[in-house]
Amino acid sequence: MSNTNNTQKFMRAKELAKYLGIGLSTVWLYAKQGKITPKKISGKITVFNVEDVEKALIGGAL
Template sequence: MTTQPPFTFPSDQDAFVRAADCARFLGIGRSTWWAWVKQGKVQRPKKLGPRTSVWTAGYVRSVQDKLATDAC
């Protein structure tokens, strides 16, 4: 049995994070994250390569803040 190391989200606001990390940080699935991109709820990613899409950690934290504000 393999165990995953504890999840830590980057504290550096300019650090790049992948879709899986965005979803895990927000407590949603990867498919939900990509659906939000398609719907325009979150910004389109920066492309580092043909199969590498990233967002900044600061942006993902702002999405979390917006979700918390909208829930109230």
């Protein structure tokens, strides 16, 4: 049996903006442009997968 850790870290838009050092409106702009993908987890809560965002940064999408 494998001992890999499959936990994913998610952040809300405000947390992600602070983490990346960008404005909140920029986070939503990137989402609108398809550069990062938001995930709706309830009616009013949207999160972003940090690993996916970091891959977009490394890949030059942001």
